[in-house]
Amino acid sequence: MRLTILILISILCFSCGKKQAEEVKPPRKAITSVTVNPIFDDSISIRAIAVTPNDDLIYGGNKTTIGHYDAKKNTHTALLKGKVPDSLNVSFRATAYVNGNTFGISIVNPALLYKISSKGNVLLVYKEAHEKVFYDAMAFWNTREGIAIGDSTDDCMSMIITRDGGNTWNKIACENLPKVNDGEAAFAASNTNIVTKGNETWVATGGKTSRILYSGDKGNTWTSYETPIVQGLETTGIYSLAFYDAKNGFAIGGDYTKAAVNEANKIRTSDGGKTWKLVAQNSGPGYRSCVQYVPNSDAKELIAIGFKGIDYSQDAGTTWTHLSDEGFYTIRFVNDSIAYAAGKNRIARLTFK
Template sequence: MRVLIFGLLLVGLFSCKHEASIIPRSFSEMEIETLLQDSLLNVRALEIIPQIDGAFFLCSKGYGGSISRIDSEETLFETEVVYPIQIIEDEINFRSFGQTNDAAFGLSIENPAFLYKIGRDETTLVYKENHPKAFYDSMDFWNDQEGIAIGDPTDDCMSVIITRDGGDTWTKLSCDNLPKAKAGEAAFAASDTNIAIIGDHTWVATGGKSSRILYSPDKGKTWEVYDTPIIQGKETTGIYSMDFYDEKNGFAIGGDYTKPNDTLNNKIRTNDGGKTWQVVANGNGPGYRSCVQYVPNSEGKELVAIGFKGIDYSNDAGDSWKHLSDEGYYTIRFLNDSVAYAAGKGRISKLTFKE
């Protein structure tokens, strides 16, 4: 394994939080600036790194890259992209990315599953799982010491691994401590947004023939499970992405990627912490989308949904939607309340939303 020193790119990593309160705006247009275009790119793992005013992404073949905002005499916003960065020499496919103040973490799909701790001075394999059904989908951290990753069932429950020591070791939870999975229930590694964390509260979205919400109030120590009304029943249906604005308000989106124009029962919302969910904009707005995110500082009113069929925006918590672009991406993360990075097949772009 060839170790890569990341230096300043990994100093002071921490997750973005929703904060402040304003009256919801109404975006009417969006500017797309392509930052990187490469036919080999296939990016679904993307996270904001506030300390460099940018982001880091992981992709296939053991590679990743960085996006940063740099000072310039000619412009207030010049973007620098560094790609490819070789994380490891093995050609694994990263679909999940997590971060603490001290390190970054990349998790691969398929068997065997590899989880690497990417430090300032070295890259270390901290977890490996050999199982014919191994397939991890998403990862997130509660704090600098405690983190979680989820994957498809290898037994009769979802796969859940947890660290309590800053990512140095990971332990897979026993199915005795998790809700039993239903037949055909799994998750989608579509955008690394199957997990939502607010404080100690954790929500995990499943999909497939059964699409539910696993909820933990105590950082993964105990779990409950809630049903959802989203479309389900096939291997390709269910929740593909979920975000929470605060402890009560959350939104999930998905559908059936084989029928991307279908708009029935693919958008759901909760205002009681995930216990109950309601279908919104039924028959209207976006069809299948692989990622949904709340716009920061929007009082939980503004949402952006993104997928290979385009980009859509809501400023009324998902009741109605405006289609902003046909340009396709897999995942999106907001740098601030008007600028985001979007990644997908063949490219990474900066999106600037305007009223």
Template sequence: MLRYIVVCCLIVSFSACKPDYIRPDNVSNVLIEPIFEDSTISVRALEFDDEYVFYGSAGQFGKLALETQLKIDLDAFSAKAGREYHKHIIDNDDAKPLNFRAIAQNEGDLLVISIANPARLYKLYRKSTQPKLVYEEIDEKVFYDAMDFWNHKEGIAIGDPTKDCMSIIITRDGGETWTKLSCDVLPKAKEGEAAFAASDTNISIVGNHTWVATGGKSSRILYSPDKGNTWKVFDTPIIQGKATTGMYSIDFYDKDNGFAIGGDYTQPNDTLANKIRTKDGGKTWQVVADGKGPGYRSCVQYIPNRNAKELVAVGFKGIDYSNNAGDTWTHLSDEGFYTIRFLNDSVAYAAGRGRISKLTFRE
């Protein structure tokens, strides 16, 4: 009976630690709680489901349980809480670890693709511990930047041009097989046009609509209304013209309202023409907060359920927030992150060099 009472007390005490978050009417600060720290990681790709945070990093990819698991030692009358954690280090033919900056979570299965030659795409099934190679591309110019899924069967990954168009591969069977689109069906790339593997947010999907942000000497929008079957291209007014300029991240709230951010990571304090907005599905774009607000940022995301009004941008120079669709910004923190994903309208997960953190946005 004594053991039973101890166990019950421990369980109650741990469950009581889970906080309830109230949606703020306006964000004025952010609480940053590291949930995982490892000096060997530099995370630019982040996803999650109900159980795990999935990440891609230089040299490895892995998953971390969102909730702590309570382990009770009845003999010692003690309990320990910890997070289940798995990581995978995969080498290329030269025994150098592959660099994973694009990932997707698909009904518990994890898909990851390495950035450079050879580009290798692995699928890690929900209950498996051994990743399966499902796609490989060997080319001196190959470099994949981002991945996303329309549904549990159909997905897309994009990369720099290997010929005269952006590289786009598509799956229609849940990531088991992938097909690279011919340049005959894609807009021709301009000289110096590519993409940035900065936060795995070069692609934004709403329903069947898909937007791909390019960058470099030319920074444009590739748009497909039908899950990658047909494509158009739209110009943008974001800063461009150098290999380090252009859009680094894009997000759409719905089929009409979208936002993109970037700049020049070598001039991170410059704020001219690095934030753009569309209200017509990406056909036309306007520069906002020109010369004001955040400079270079590697990721921007709409806060859910805020009517396309509230945004958060992160980069190695800090965290910024807008409550008026990007017209003005509030700097919330100097703590640097590369990428961010929202769980709900108050809580997000962010990652960067050496850590993955939980961010709670508050009044």
């Protein structure tokens, strides 16, 4: 009996010690360098990318480009080639990949939203004709429900929503959205001024007013929050928004016409976007078009990217290290050390070490 008790105590102690060892994670090693490996070189400007579950890449650009990169085969497929009129010449700055389907919505008039199935079937699922139409970004809450946002055509930001897997899209009435301020719009710079987490949604506006529009119920109701980021001109404000979880978020931007200026262009929240604080005032990167959290970094590590280079923070944006002068528009992580980046006439695979 005594032996049995001793064995049980030993097992319990071993299990407890093992659990404690598993819970104590060693600190992540700081990123000190990045290697850029080109995977696409063509005269196409690419501002929208999305990583698929098997680590392939979907991308959208000008010249009616929606493409698929097969990482294992190292090959590219033009998903719209031969399936839309050759005379069509539109630009896609918002893409998404959901449940085997690729989505892309074009900028300017008319807005065209295509759904491309895994078998390559192409459907035009939404069209909007208006002299002011300009869609900037797209995201999904789940496999059935998604949202695309754009500049105002009336007195609110344009928002369209699908509840049936992207087969039909309906525009939210302005009476159900915050009224847009004079000179307020959004930037189609990197398909990252909209973020969804669970049922929650954050949309970043920019220009003469730069705010966060928030919905906690998948786009049914909305409110707005002010931010301290630089604003007041058509070229100022938030260009990119990221959330690590429902509480911790980061936004970056500035003025792309004054790309070196790093005053009031980086902000952080720890309460789900209700309040924002300026960080790295007059230090770190100036204008950047995209910011993303490094996966598995406990909301501490960030990569900011733009046509002036790549920058890294390991303290939630308080201080920054410039990693490279290589210019890109947008970035998405595959894991905590590999990412895809796209920009003017190219896509690359980035390795962070």
